Amino acid sequence: MAGTVEQKLNALGITLDEPNPPSANYVGFVRTGNLLFVSGQVCRTSDGKLIAKGKLGSGVTLEQGMAAARGCAINLLAQVRMALGDLDKVTRVVRLGGFVNSMPDFLEGPKVLNGASDLMVAAFGDKGRHARTTVGVAALPGDAAVEVEGVFEVA
Amino acid sequence: MAGTVEQKLNALGITLDEPNPPSANYVGFVRTGNLLFVSGQVCRTSDGKLIAKGKLGSGVTLEQGMAAARGCAINLLAQVRMALGDLDKVTRVVRLGGFVNSMPDFLEGPKVLNGASDLMVAAFGDKGRHARTTVGVAALPGDAAVEVEGVFEVA
Amino acid sequence: MAGTVEQKLNALGITLDEPNPPSANYVGFVRTGNLLFVSGQVCRTSDGKLIAKGKLGSGVTLEQGMAAARGCAINLLAQVRMALGDLDKVTRVVRLGGFVNSMPDFLEGPKVLNGASDLMVAAFGDKGRHARTTVGVAALPGDAAVEVEGVFEVA
Numbered sequence: 001m002a003g004t005v006e007q008k009l010n011a012l013g014i015t016l017d018e019p020n021p022p023s024a025n026y027v028g029f030v031r032t033g034n035l036l037f038v039s040g041q042v043c044r045t046s047d048g049k050l051i052a053k054g055k056l057g058s059g060v061t062l063e064q065g066m067a068a069a070r071g072c073a074i075n076l077l078a079q080v081r082m083a084l085g086d087l088d089k090v091t092r093v094v095r096l097g098g099f100v101n102s103m104p105d106f107l108e109g110p111k112v113l114n115g116a117s118d119l120m121v122a123a124f125g126d127k128g129r130h131a132r133t134t135v136g137v138a139a140l141p142g143d144a145a146v147e148v149e150g151v152f153e154v155a
Numbered sequence: 156m157a158g159t160v161e162q163k164l165n166a167l168g169i170t171l172d173e174p175n176p177p178s179a180n181y182v183g184f185v186r187t188g189n190l191l192f193v194s195g196q197v198c199r200t201s202d203g204k205l206i207a208k209g210k211l212g213s214g215v216t217l218e219q220g221m222a223a224a225r226g227c228a229i230n231l232l233a234q235v236r237m238a239l240g241d242l243d244k245v246t247r248v249v250r251l252g253g254f255v256n257s258m259p260d261f262l263e264g265p266k267v268l269n270g271a272s273d274l275m276v277a278a279f280g281d282k283g284r285h286a287r288t289t290v291g292v293a294a295l296p297g298d299a300a301v302e303v304e305g306v307f308e309v310a
Numbered sequence: 311m312a313g314t315v316e317q318k319l320n321a322l323g324i325t326l327d328e329p330n331p332p333s334a335n336y337v338g339f340v341r342t343g344n345l346l347f348v349s350g351q352v353c354r355t356s357d358g359k360l361i362a363k364g365k366l367g368s369g370v371t372l373e374q375g376m377a378a379a380r381g382c383a384i385n386l387l388a389q390v391r392m393a394l395g396d397l398d399k400v401t402r403v404v405r406l407g408g409f410v411n412s413m414p415d416f417l418e419g420p421k422v423l424n425g426a427s428d429l430m431v432a433a434f435g436d437k438g439r440h441a442r443t444t445v446g447v448a449a450l451p452g453d454a455a456v457e458v459e460g461v462f463e464v465a
Contacts, residue, residue: 189342291450
């Protein structure tokens with residue numbers, strides 16, 4: 001049976017699919033002590049489609065970017081569930097690192113990343129409030145609009 | 156009364172104001188065990204003005220960039236003080252991640268970041284020597300010239 | 311005598327030279343508890359030459375980028391050996407952060423980073439499988455094609 005956190009996600013219409021394994025010599029997550037480091041997740045749905053493709057400030061709107069960041073957060077949680085079996089074992093979302101595929105004059109990265117931050121708080125409540133760094137980058141894998149990595153404290 | 160580290164900063168003419176709370180669902184810092192993860196800080200003074208705005212290699216000089224990185228470091232320390240009450244509880248500056256708002260041909264990011272690194276050593280002495288990663292990014296929030304995040308080991 | 315891991319590297323024709331000390335107020339690595347944070351390493355050989363200079367998508371080929379990423383990984387391991395004396399004390403490669411000097415239309419960053427990931431697994435086997443984040447950045451120090459930072463779990 002799904003734990004409390006996953007039930008909240010389900011109530012929001014979000015189901016966590018098993019993540020596709022990385023296609024190279026790295027893994028989706030590594031646990032060390034009580035910290036879980038999760039690999040950067042681009043904004044793909046579980047069937048492999050990009051939620052938003054291209055650059056903010058040129059073709060991708062702020063709304064599309066926020067939806068993409070939310071998708072990255074869902075992918076992070078799918079990795080965490082795979083690591084722990086149950087999202088209820090997360091004691092704190094420690095840090096999100098957000099990378100926005102940006103034209104040089106796009107300045108609203110933090111608004112884009114709110115799509116990921118809001119999902120963490122929707123899922124975990126106050127335990128979902130995290131440290132965050134947002135930057136605009138020149139290019140992302142497969143022209144994804146957003147990529148987010150995470151560090152979680154786990155029981 | 157201010158601790159030893161803060162007294163050193165005061166002697167340098169630096170006062171740490173209470174940081175403005177983030178405007179979204181994230182926080183300025185998260186402590187997990189003996190590690191304190193601090194959110195990316197852009198180069199704003201406590202009254203909200205950018206110390207340097209725009210890109211290195213186009214309009215922002217190396218000197219302005221170094222002053223901006225120093226400002227990011229001051230903002231990191233303001234977060235640390237808020238987290239711990241006293242900077243003397245820092246046992247080591249573990250890592251700084253520096254992001255320089257860069258034209259594609261700007262290659263002097265490490266010199267810019269020295270503005271942040273030098274402040275850490277001025278404040279903490281050898282305990283201020285940290286691992287560091289510096290990259291040049293396409294865009295930063297609000298067109299800030301520099302953003303720096305940090306990990307601190309705390310007692 | 312070199313440990314098991316270093317013998318494997320030697321068999322691959324890789325020798326780890328003592329890294330040049332950073333030229334500013336930061337250090338190559340910081341250990342905190344069982345975690346070793348290693349500074350971002352650009353793709354220089356031990357005699358200071360860049361393995362690949364410039365941007366992926368303009369002048370630097372995918373193959374050159376992969377070789378550059380492998381060089382960054384070798385530099386990371388040289389730092390780890392300096393920190394621990396023996397690479398056999400690494401119990402897990404936790405995370406690599408990869409930054410590829412990219413034209414805005416270069417989308418193959420993950421293939422570039424495989425040069426670093428493959429070396430970690432060649433050196434450490436399954437303990438070398440790590441969480442990873444890859445992004446394309448506007449500029450890197452000295453126009454290096456690739457920069458990689460790392461977190462290692464150590465005994």
